[in-house]
Amino acid sequence: MRILHTAAQDGQVIWQQVSLMNLDEEPLLDLFAKIEDAGYKAIVLTVDSAGDRTAYRSRRLLPDTSISRDPRYTFMTWDYYKELQAMTPLPIILKGIQTVEDAQMAIKVGAPAIFLSNHGGRSLDGSPSPMEIAWEIYQEDPDIFKKIEVYADGGVRYGTDVMKLLALGVRAVGLGRPFMYANLYGTAGISRVISLLEREVTSAGANLGLSDIRDIDVSYVSPRSSDKIQFNS
Numbered sequence: 001m002r003i004l005h006t007a008a009q010d011g012q013v014i015w016q017q018v019s020l021m022n023l024d025e026e027p028l029l030d031l032f033a034k035i036e037d038a039g040y041k042a043i044v045l046t047v048d049s050a051g052d053r054t055a056y057r058s059r060r061l062l063p064d065t066s067i068s069r070d071p072r073y074t075f076m077t078w079d080y081y082k083e084l085q086a087m088t089p090l091p092i093i094l095k096g097i098q099t100v101e102d103a104q105m106a107i108k109v110g111a112p113a114i115f116l117s118n119h120g121g122r123s124l125d126g127s128p129s130p131m132e133i134a135w136e137i138y139q140e141d142p143d144i145f146k147k148i149e150v151y152a153d154g155g156v157r158y159g160t161d162v163m164k165l166l167a168l169g170v171r172a173v174g175l176g177r178p179f180m181y182a183n184l185y186g187t188a189g190i191s192r193v194i195s196l197l198e199r200e201v202t203s204a205g206a207n208l209g210l211s212d213i214r215d216i217d218v219s220y221v222s223p224r225s226s227d228k229i230q231f232n233s
């Protein structure tokens with residue numbers, strides 16, 4: 001944890017993801033104190049994934065490394081979230097929000113931000129992608145995007161995925177496996193992913209007639225069917 005933070009560039013904001021499984025290793029207050037001391041700016045708490053991860057494809061190829069989740073996951077409630085938030089001055093961002101109702105509850109309990117995520121589909125096959133969740137939120141309660149910071153990850157592969165999520169009101173997106181796979185080529189691989197994405201986002205923005213990415217809004221996208229979104233051009 002400390003090593004990662006030491007590697008951060010000046011001004012780079014780093015968050016620490018935690019699962020309740022970490023409780024097996026150390027008491028929560030100690031864990032939170034370590035995260036605070038190391039200089040992280042937020043804690044990202046995984047609130048779903050109560051069961052074992054499924055990781056379907058790797059299970060067919062690799063030895064079974066599944067671990068039973070801590071049974072305390074079943075006690076993950078909104079009240080428990082409030083207790084956790086009271087233990088640290090750092091904002092605790094809820095990761096794994098998949099419905100408009102849970103996004104509304106997050107606002108109600110005063111969460112600073114939420115992460116729409118299905119963990120890249122590794123936890124529960126068939127769970128909605130962040131694009132589908134963001135679209136559901138936009139249709140049913142678009143003010144959510146104004147009331148709370150909404151981030152998203154899972155299946156973001158192209159610049160156009162980034163743009164569609166931002167158009168719906170998501171503030172920032174995350175990518176998992178593209179960076180993991182690129183890391184096989186070390187710094188060069190990571191730089192390549194960043195430059196590809198940068199180019200894709202820039203050219204999608206230009207083709208949409210945007211001069212500043214901050215001007216993107218929902219008028220730039222429309223539904224093709226209930227679960228697919230296309231650009232308006």
Ligand SMILES: Cc1cc2nc3c(=O)[nH]c(=O)nc-3n(C[C@H](O)[C@H](O)[C@H](O)COP(=O)(O)O)c2cc1C
Pocket residue numbers: 017019046095117118119120121122153154155156174175176177178180
């Ligand atoms: C090997 C691997 C391990 C992961 N471990 C965790 C984890 O411990 N906790 C968590 O919240 N998400 C975990 N994730 C999910 C990522 O944080 C992220 O949500 C996901 O990879 C985003 O989807 P993408 O890979 O399609 O971009 C893991 C993902 C991968 C590929």
